Amino acid sequence: MRELIERLTQRYQLGAPTFQREGLTFVDLTANDQLRSILLELRDKEGFTHLTLLTAVDWLEEGRFQLTYLLNNRAANQTLGVRVFLDRDVAVGETIHDIWPTAETYQRELREMFGIDFPGSPRVNDEFILEGWTDLPPYRRDFDTLAYSQQTFRDRPGRATTDPRAHMKHKLYPEG
Amino acid sequence: MKDMDKSFKKNTETEFPLREELRPYTVTAPDGQVIEVDPLKDYFCEEPPKVHRKSYVRIVEDFYNWARAHSLWILGFGTGCGAIEMRPLMTPRFDAYRYGIQWRPTPRQANLMVISGYLSVKTLKRAIRAYEQMPSPKYVVGLGSCTINGGMYWDSYNTIKRLDDYLPVDLYIAGCMPRPEALLAGFMDLKKLIRRGEGEGANRYAENFDWYKENQKAVIKDWDMPEYNW
Numbered sequence: 225m226r227e228l229i230e231r232l233t234q235r236y237q238l239g240a241p242t243f244q245r246e247g248l249t250f251v252d253l254t255a256n257d258q259l260r261s262i263l264l265e266l267r268d269k270e271g272f273t274h275l276t277l278l279t280a281v282d283w284l285e286e287g288r289f290q291l292t293y294l295l296n297n298r299a300a301n302q303t304l305g306v307r308v309f310l311d312r313d314v315a316v317g318e319t320i321h322d323i324w325p326t327a328e329t330y331q332r333e334l335r336e337m338f339g340i341d342f343p344g345s346p347r348v349n350d351e352f353i354l355e356g357w358t359d360l361p362p363y364r365r366d367f368d369t370l371a372y373s374q375q376t377f378r379d380r381p382g383r384a385t386t387d388p389r390a391h392m393k394h395k396l397y398p399e400g
Numbered sequence: 401m402k403d404m405d406k407s408f409k410k411n412t413e414t415e416f417p418l419r420e421e422l423r424p425y426t427v428t429a430p431d432g433q434v435i436e437v438d439p440l441k442d443y444f445c446e447e448p449p450k451v452h453r454k455s456y457v458r459i460v461e462d463f464y465n466w467a468r469a470h471s472l473w474i475l476g477f478g479t480g481c482g483a484i485e486m487r488p489l490m491t492p493r494f495d496a497y498r499y500g501i502q503w504r505p506t507p508r509q510a511n512l513m514v515i516s517g518y519l520s521v522k523t524l525k526r527a528i529r530a531y532e533q534m535p536s537p538k539y540v541v542g543l544g545s546c547t548i549n550g551g552m553y554w555d556s557y558n559t560i561k562r563l564d565d566y567l568p569v570d571l572y573i574a575g576c577m578p579r580p581e582a583l584l585a586g587f588m589d590l591k592k593l594i595r596r597g598e599g600e601g602a603n604r605y606a607e608n609f610d611w612y613k614e615n616q617k618a619v620i621k622d623w624d625m626p627e628y629n630w
Contacts (some may be wrong), residue, residue, distance in 0.1 A: 356622030358414040368408035
Protein backbone atom coordinates (compact mmCIF):
# COMPACT_ATOMS: atom_id res chain seq x y z
CA MET A 225 0.00 0.00 0.00
CA ARG A 226 2.84 2.36 0.86
CA GLU A 227 4.37 1.99 -2.58
CA LEU A 228 1.01 2.66 -4.22
CA ILE A 229 0.66 5.89 -2.23
CA GLU A 230 4.23 6.83 -3.16
CA ARG A 231 3.51 6.24 -6.84
CA LEU A 232 0.34 8.29 -6.65
CA THR A 233 2.03 11.13 -4.78
CA GLN A 234 4.32 11.70 -7.75
CA ARG A 235 1.39 12.74 -9.95
CA TYR A 236 -1.39 13.78 -7.57
CA GLN A 237 -1.46 16.31 -4.76
CA LEU A 238 -1.96 14.00 -1.81
CA GLY A 239 -1.75 14.76 1.88
CA ALA A 240 -0.12 12.54 4.48
CA PRO A 241 -1.73 9.06 4.40
CA THR A 242 -3.28 7.46 7.48
CA PHE A 243 -2.61 3.75 7.83
CA GLN A 244 -5.64 2.86 9.91
CA ARG A 245 -4.93 -0.85 10.09
CA GLU A 246 -3.82 -3.71 7.87
CA GLY A 247 -5.66 -3.25 4.61
CA LEU A 248 -7.31 0.10 5.37
CA THR A 249 -5.69 3.37 4.37
CA PHE A 250 -6.98 6.91 4.07
CA VAL A 251 -5.42 9.65 2.03
CA ASP A 252 -6.41 13.28 1.45
CA LEU A 253 -6.58 14.65 -2.06
CA THR A 254 -5.91 18.36 -1.86
CA ALA A 255 -6.67 19.19 -5.51
CA ASN A 256 -10.37 18.65 -6.21
CA ASP A 257 -9.94 18.73 -9.99
CA GLN A 258 -7.80 15.57 -9.83
CA LEU A 259 -10.57 13.52 -8.26
CA ARG A 260 -11.92 11.98 -11.45
CA SER A 261 -8.51 11.03 -12.81
CA ILE A 262 -7.29 9.48 -9.55
CA LEU A 263 -10.51 7.46 -9.17
CA LEU A 264 -10.29 6.26 -12.77
CA GLU A 265 -6.66 5.29 -12.35
CA LEU A 266 -7.39 3.44 -9.13
CA ARG A 267 -10.29 1.60 -10.74
CA ASP A 268 -8.71 0.70 -14.07
CA LYS A 269 -5.03 0.26 -13.26
CA GLU A 270 -4.74 -0.47 -9.55
CA GLY A 271 -7.66 -2.89 -9.19
CA PHE A 272 -9.85 -0.83 -6.85
CA THR A 273 -12.95 -1.89 -8.74
CA HIS A 274 -15.55 -1.53 -6.01
CA LEU A 275 -16.93 1.67 -4.49
CA THR A 276 -17.77 0.55 -0.97
CA LEU A 277 -19.32 3.83 0.05
CA LEU A 278 -19.37 7.53 -0.47
CA THR A 279 -20.02 9.55 2.63
CA ALA A 280 -19.60 13.04 4.00
CA VAL A 281 -18.44 14.64 7.24
CA ASP A 282 -19.45 18.14 8.21
CA TRP A 283 -16.48 20.04 9.65
CA LEU A 284 -18.51 23.00 10.82
CA GLU A 285 -15.65 24.80 12.60
CA GLU A 286 -13.38 24.57 9.56
CA GLY A 287 -16.19 25.53 7.21
CA ARG A 288 -15.87 22.56 4.90
CA PHE A 289 -17.34 19.20 4.01
CA GLN A 290 -15.22 16.10 3.71
CA LEU A 291 -16.23 13.53 1.12
CA THR A 292 -14.80 10.04 1.57
CA TYR A 293 -14.69 7.70 -1.41
CA LEU A 294 -14.03 4.28 0.07
CA LEU A 295 -12.64 1.98 -2.62
CA ASN A 296 -12.01 -1.72 -2.32
CA ASN A 297 -9.52 -3.93 -4.10
CA ARG A 298 -10.98 -7.39 -3.66
CA ALA A 299 -8.03 -9.33 -5.07
CA ALA A 300 -5.45 -7.65 -2.84
CA ASN A 301 -7.87 -7.30 0.13
CA GLN A 302 -7.07 -3.61 0.37
CA THR A 303 -9.38 -0.68 1.10
CA LEU A 304 -8.41 2.88 0.28
CA GLY A 305 -10.36 5.94 1.38
CA VAL A 306 -9.81 8.98 -0.80
CA ARG A 307 -10.90 12.14 0.97
CA VAL A 308 -11.64 15.43 -0.72
CA PHE A 309 -12.81 18.67 0.88
CA LEU A 310 -15.53 21.01 -0.31
CA ASP A 311 -16.26 24.55 0.74
CA ARG A 312 -19.23 24.46 3.08
CA ASP A 313 -20.86 27.55 1.63
CA VAL A 314 -20.65 26.42 -1.98
CA ALA A 315 -20.95 22.64 -1.43
CA VAL A 316 -20.86 21.45 -5.01
CA GLY A 317 -19.15 18.15 -5.69
CA GLU A 318 -18.18 16.39 -8.87
CA THR A 319 -20.47 13.55 -9.87
CA ILE A 320 -18.91 10.11 -10.39
CA HIS A 321 -22.07 8.23 -11.36
CA ASP A 322 -20.49 7.31 -14.70
CA ILE A 323 -17.52 5.67 -12.97
CA TRP A 324 -19.60 3.71 -10.45
CA PRO A 325 -23.38 3.71 -11.05
CA THR A 326 -23.98 3.10 -7.33
CA ALA A 327 -22.62 6.57 -6.63
CA GLU A 328 -25.90 7.96 -7.97
CA THR A 329 -27.76 6.79 -4.87
CA TYR A 330 -25.07 8.06 -2.51
CA GLN A 331 -25.12 11.43 -4.21
CA ARG A 332 -28.88 11.67 -3.90
CA GLU A 333 -28.57 10.93 -0.22
CA LEU A 334 -25.81 13.51 0.28
CA ARG A 335 -27.89 16.06 -1.61
CA GLU A 336 -30.81 15.54 0.73
CA MET A 337 -29.09 15.00 4.07
CA PHE A 338 -26.12 17.40 3.71
CA GLY A 339 -27.25 19.68 0.89
CA ILE A 340 -24.19 18.86 -1.23
CA ASP A 341 -25.07 19.24 -4.89
CA PHE A 342 -23.71 16.99 -7.63
CA PRO A 343 -24.67 18.60 -10.94
CA GLY A 344 -25.31 16.06 -13.67
CA SER A 345 -26.04 13.15 -11.39
CA PRO A 346 -29.31 11.44 -12.37
CA ARG A 347 -32.34 12.24 -10.18
CA VAL A 348 -30.12 14.04 -7.69
CA ASN A 349 -32.83 16.53 -6.74
CA ASP A 350 -35.51 13.88 -6.14
CA GLU A 351 -36.56 13.09 -2.61
CA PHE A 352 -34.56 10.25 -1.16
CA ILE A 353 -35.80 9.49 2.37
CA LEU A 354 -37.48 12.62 3.61
CA GLU A 355 -40.80 13.81 2.33
CA GLY A 356 -41.74 17.45 2.16
CA TRP A 357 -38.62 18.63 3.96
CA THR A 358 -38.33 22.42 3.99
CA ASP A 359 -35.73 23.03 6.68
CA LEU A 360 -31.94 22.81 6.68
CA PRO A 361 -30.58 19.43 5.53
CA PRO A 362 -30.79 17.41 8.76
CA TYR A 363 -27.26 15.98 8.81
CA ARG A 364 -25.65 19.39 8.77
CA ARG A 365 -24.26 20.16 12.15
CA ASP A 366 -25.88 23.56 12.41
CA PHE A 367 -29.25 21.80 12.23
CA ASP A 368 -30.20 21.14 15.86
CA THR A 369 -32.34 18.02 15.83
CA LEU A 370 -33.38 18.35 19.48
CA ALA A 371 -34.49 21.97 19.08
CA TYR A 372 -36.31 21.06 15.87
CA SER A 373 -38.15 18.17 17.49
CA GLN A 374 -39.19 20.33 20.43
CA GLN A 375 -40.52 22.99 18.10
CA THR A 376 -42.37 20.43 15.97
CA PHE A 377 -43.68 17.62 18.20
CA ARG A 378 -45.53 18.04 21.46
CA ASP A 379 -44.02 16.53 24.60
CA ARG A 380 -45.96 14.37 27.00
CA PRO A 381 -45.37 15.67 30.50
CA GLY A 382 -43.89 13.36 33.10
CA ARG A 383 -40.90 12.14 31.21
CA ALA A 384 -37.84 11.91 33.45
CA THR A 385 -34.23 11.47 32.42
CA THR A 386 -31.54 10.06 34.65
CA ASP A 387 -27.88 10.69 34.05
CA PRO A 388 -26.44 7.15 33.83
CA ARG A 389 -23.29 8.10 35.71
CA ALA A 390 -25.12 9.72 38.64
CA HIS A 391 -27.68 6.91 38.69
CA MET A 392 -25.07 4.13 38.89
CA LYS A 393 -23.05 6.04 41.46
CA HIS A 394 -26.10 6.37 43.65
CA LYS A 395 -27.03 2.74 43.16
CA LEU A 396 -23.58 1.29 43.85
CA TYR A 397 -22.53 3.69 46.62
CA PRO A 398 -25.70 4.93 48.33
CA GLU A 399 -23.71 6.41 51.22
CA GLY A 400 -21.70 8.55 48.81
CA MET B 401 -31.46 21.11 27.93
CA LYS B 402 -27.68 21.06 27.91
CA ASP B 403 -26.85 20.15 24.33
CA MET B 404 -29.46 22.30 22.68
CA ASP B 405 -28.78 25.27 20.49
CA LYS B 406 -31.10 27.97 21.91
CA SER B 407 -30.81 30.14 18.83
CA PHE B 408 -32.00 27.41 16.45
CA LYS B 409 -35.32 28.32 14.89
CA LYS B 410 -37.28 25.95 12.75
CA ASN B 411 -38.09 27.15 9.27
CA THR B 412 -41.83 27.73 9.28
CA GLU B 413 -42.06 30.05 6.30
CA THR B 414 -41.31 27.78 3.36
CA GLU B 415 -44.37 25.98 2.10
CA PHE B 416 -43.83 22.71 0.31
CA PRO B 417 -45.29 22.99 -3.20
CA LEU B 418 -48.09 20.64 -4.19
CA ARG B 419 -46.92 17.84 -6.46
CA GLU B 420 -47.41 18.57 -10.11
CA GLU B 421 -49.76 15.68 -10.81
CA LEU B 422 -52.10 16.88 -8.03
CA ARG B 423 -52.49 20.47 -9.18
CA PRO B 424 -55.72 21.48 -10.92
CA TYR B 425 -55.59 21.39 -14.70
CA THR B 426 -57.93 21.68 -17.66
CA VAL B 427 -58.66 19.18 -20.40
CA THR B 428 -60.18 20.07 -23.77
CA ALA B 429 -62.60 17.45 -25.02
CA PRO B 430 -62.79 16.58 -28.77
CA ASP B 431 -65.98 18.66 -29.07
CA GLY B 432 -64.24 21.74 -27.71
CA GLN B 433 -65.64 21.59 -24.19
CA VAL B 434 -63.12 22.63 -21.54
CA ILE B 435 -63.17 20.46 -18.41
CA GLU B 436 -61.50 21.53 -15.22
CA VAL B 437 -59.97 18.73 -13.18
CA ASP B 438 -58.92 19.04 -9.54
CA PRO B 439 -57.36 15.64 -8.74
CA LEU B 440 -57.60 16.01 -4.96
CA LYS B 441 -61.32 16.82 -5.07
CA ASP B 442 -62.72 15.03 -8.08
CA TYR B 443 -61.48 11.56 -7.33
CA PHE B 444 -62.48 11.45 -3.68
CA CYS B 445 -65.55 11.93 -1.56
CA GLU B 446 -65.33 15.06 0.58
CA GLU B 447 -67.73 13.89 3.26
CA PRO B 448 -66.10 14.06 6.72
CA PRO B 449 -66.47 11.09 9.09
CA LYS B 450 -69.67 10.88 11.12
CA VAL B 451 -70.20 9.98 14.75
CA HIS B 452 -71.70 6.52 15.06
CA ARG B 453 -74.46 6.90 17.65
CA LYS B 454 -75.06 4.39 20.36
CA SER B 455 -78.12 2.22 20.39
CA TYR B 456 -81.05 3.61 22.44
CA VAL B 457 -81.47 0.41 24.36
CA ARG B 458 -78.67 -0.40 26.77
CA ILE B 459 -78.92 -4.16 26.41
CA VAL B 460 -78.67 -3.92 22.63
CA GLU B 461 -75.56 -1.75 22.87
CA ASP B 462 -74.06 -4.21 25.35
CA PHE B 463 -74.73 -7.01 22.92
CA TYR B 464 -73.06 -5.04 20.13
CA ASN B 465 -70.04 -4.39 22.30
CA TRP B 466 -69.81 -8.04 23.27
CA ALA B 467 -69.82 -8.97 19.61
CA ARG B 468 -67.27 -6.30 18.70
CA ALA B 469 -64.92 -7.41 21.45
CA HIS B 470 -64.79 -10.87 19.95
CA SER B 471 -63.90 -9.76 16.46
CA LEU B 472 -60.56 -7.98 16.55
CA TRP B 473 -59.10 -8.04 13.09
CA ILE B 474 -55.71 -6.44 13.01
CA LEU B 475 -54.37 -4.57 10.04
CA GLY B 476 -51.04 -6.09 9.05
CA PHE B 477 -49.25 -2.77 9.11
CA GLY B 478 -45.90 -2.85 10.83
CA THR B 479 -44.06 0.30 11.79
CA GLY B 480 -40.80 0.30 13.67
CA CYS B 481 -39.42 -2.66 15.53
CA GLY B 482 -42.66 -3.78 17.22
CA ALA B 483 -43.97 -5.56 14.16
CA ILE B 484 -41.56 -8.37 14.93
CA GLU B 485 -43.28 -8.92 18.28
CA MET B 486 -46.59 -9.56 16.55
CA ARG B 487 -45.26 -12.41 14.45
CA PRO B 488 -44.94 -14.89 17.36
CA LEU B 489 -48.61 -14.27 18.13
CA MET B 490 -49.49 -15.89 14.83
CA THR B 491 -47.59 -19.05 15.73
CA PRO B 492 -48.81 -22.04 17.79
CA ARG B 493 -46.74 -20.92 20.76
CA PHE B 494 -48.78 -17.81 21.57
CA ASP B 495 -51.68 -18.38 19.16
CA ALA B 496 -53.68 -15.17 19.24
CA TYR B 497 -56.27 -16.70 16.91
CA ARG B 498 -57.85 -18.61 19.78
CA TYR B 499 -58.99 -15.24 21.17
CA GLY B 500 -60.64 -14.25 17.92
CA ILE B 501 -57.75 -12.00 16.92
CA GLN B 502 -56.44 -12.26 13.42
CA TRP B 503 -54.41 -10.28 10.92
CA ARG B 504 -55.74 -9.00 7.64
CA PRO B 505 -53.83 -7.65 4.67
CA THR B 506 -55.99 -4.65 3.83
CA PRO B 507 -57.54 -1.84 5.88
CA ARG B 508 -60.99 -2.57 4.48
CA GLN B 509 -60.99 -5.93 6.27
CA ALA B 510 -59.55 -4.80 9.59
CA ASN B 511 -60.85 -2.91 12.60
CA LEU B 512 -57.79 -2.76 14.85
CA MET B 513 -54.66 -0.85 13.99
CA VAL B 514 -51.56 -1.60 15.99
CA ILE B 515 -48.96 1.14 15.68
CA SER B 516 -46.03 -1.05 16.53
CA GLY B 517 -43.29 1.33 17.55
CA TYR B 518 -41.80 4.57 16.35
CA LEU B 519 -43.67 6.39 13.64
CA SER B 520 -41.76 8.61 11.28
CA VAL B 521 -43.58 11.49 9.63
CA LYS B 522 -43.42 9.65 6.33
CA THR B 523 -45.03 6.54 7.81
CA LEU B 524 -47.56 8.64 9.70
CA LYS B 525 -49.04 9.73 6.41
CA ARG B 526 -49.56 6.10 5.37
CA ALA B 527 -50.89 5.22 8.82
CA ILE B 528 -53.49 7.98 8.61
CA ARG B 529 -54.57 6.81 5.16
CA ALA B 530 -54.86 3.23 6.33
CA TYR B 531 -56.69 4.18 9.53
CA GLU B 532 -59.26 6.28 7.72
CA GLN B 533 -59.98 3.48 5.27
CA MET B 534 -60.84 1.03 8.01
CA PRO B 535 -64.54 0.48 8.67
CA SER B 536 -65.97 1.74 11.97
CA PRO B 537 -65.98 0.84 14.81
CA LYS B 538 -62.19 0.78 14.75
CA TYR B 539 -59.54 0.82 17.40
CA VAL B 540 -55.94 1.95 17.66
CA VAL B 541 -53.38 0.39 19.97
CA GLY B 542 -50.07 2.13 20.54
CA LEU B 543 -47.29 -0.34 21.12
CA GLY B 544 -44.07 0.55 22.90
CA SER B 545 -42.80 3.70 24.51
CA CYS B 546 -42.15 5.44 21.19
CA THR B 547 -45.86 5.89 20.65
CA ILE B 548 -46.34 7.17 24.20
CA ASN B 549 -43.72 9.90 24.51
CA GLY B 550 -41.20 9.35 21.76
CA GLY B 551 -39.18 6.75 23.62
CA MET B 552 -35.58 6.66 22.53
CA TYR B 553 -36.50 8.86 19.55
CA TRP B 554 -37.40 11.78 21.82
CA ASP B 555 -34.96 14.11 20.04
CA SER B 556 -35.45 12.88 16.48
CA TYR B 557 -36.33 15.39 13.81
CA ASN B 558 -38.47 12.96 11.87
CA THR B 559 -40.29 10.84 14.45
CA ILE B 560 -43.50 11.87 16.17
CA LYS B 561 -43.61 11.85 19.96
CA ARG B 562 -47.26 11.46 20.91
CA LEU B 563 -49.38 9.20 18.80
CA ASP B 564 -52.65 10.50 20.33
CA ASP B 565 -52.07 13.89 18.72
CA TYR B 566 -52.61 12.32 15.33
CA LEU B 567 -54.78 9.23 15.79
CA PRO B 568 -57.31 8.40 18.52
CA VAL B 569 -55.52 5.83 20.67
CA ASP B 570 -57.65 3.45 22.74
CA LEU B 571 -54.88 1.66 24.55
CA TYR B 572 -51.14 1.84 25.02
CA ILE B 573 -48.93 -1.15 25.68
CA ALA B 574 -45.81 0.13 27.40
CA GLY B 575 -42.34 -1.32 27.02
CA CYS B 576 -39.40 -1.17 24.71
CA MET B 577 -40.29 -3.57 23.20
CA PRO B 578 -43.22 -5.30 24.93
CA ARG B 579 -43.02 -9.07 24.71
CA PRO B 580 -45.75 -11.02 22.89
CA GLU B 581 -47.24 -11.89 26.28
CA ALA B 582 -47.66 -8.18 26.98
CA LEU B 583 -49.40 -7.78 23.66
CA LEU B 584 -51.79 -10.60 24.48
CA ALA B 585 -52.52 -8.97 27.84
CA GLY B 586 -53.05 -5.70 26.02
CA PHE B 587 -55.50 -7.27 23.62
CA MET B 588 -57.38 -8.76 26.55
CA ASP B 589 -57.55 -5.30 28.14
CA LEU B 590 -58.78 -3.88 24.87
CA LYS B 591 -61.55 -6.47 24.80
CA LYS B 592 -62.63 -5.49 28.29
CA LEU B 593 -62.52 -1.85 27.29
CA ILE B 594 -64.70 -2.49 24.26
CA ARG B 595 -67.17 -4.50 26.32
CA ARG B 596 -67.46 -1.60 28.75
CA GLY B 597 -68.35 0.55 25.76
CA GLU B 598 -65.23 2.70 25.96
CA GLY B 599 -63.77 1.81 22.58
CA GLU B 600 -64.97 5.08 21.12
CA GLY B 601 -61.85 6.00 19.14
CA ALA B 602 -63.57 6.35 15.79
CA ASN B 603 -66.20 8.64 17.32
CA ARG B 604 -63.57 10.77 19.03
CA TYR B 605 -61.83 11.06 15.68
CA ALA B 606 -65.04 12.21 14.04
CA GLU B 607 -65.87 14.68 16.83
CA ASN B 608 -62.40 16.25 16.94
CA PHE B 609 -61.77 15.84 13.25
CA ASP B 610 -60.53 19.41 12.74
CA TRP B 611 -58.13 19.19 15.68
CA TYR B 612 -56.65 15.93 14.38
CA LYS B 613 -56.31 17.33 10.87
CA GLU B 614 -54.59 20.45 12.18
CA ASN B 615 -52.06 18.35 14.10
CA GLN B 616 -51.49 16.04 11.17
CA LYS B 617 -50.95 18.86 8.71
CA ALA B 618 -48.55 20.61 11.10
CA VAL B 619 -46.03 17.80 10.65
CA ILE B 620 -46.89 16.42 7.21
CA LYS B 621 -45.71 19.22 4.96
CA ASP B 622 -46.50 17.63 1.60
CA TRP B 623 -50.14 16.84 2.18
CA ASP B 624 -50.96 15.08 -1.08
CA MET B 625 -54.16 13.32 -0.14
CA PRO B 626 -57.78 14.34 0.46
CA GLU B 627 -58.96 15.52 3.88
CA TYR B 628 -60.55 12.18 4.62
CA ASN B 629 -59.53 8.99 2.86
CA TRP B 630 -62.54 6.83 2.32
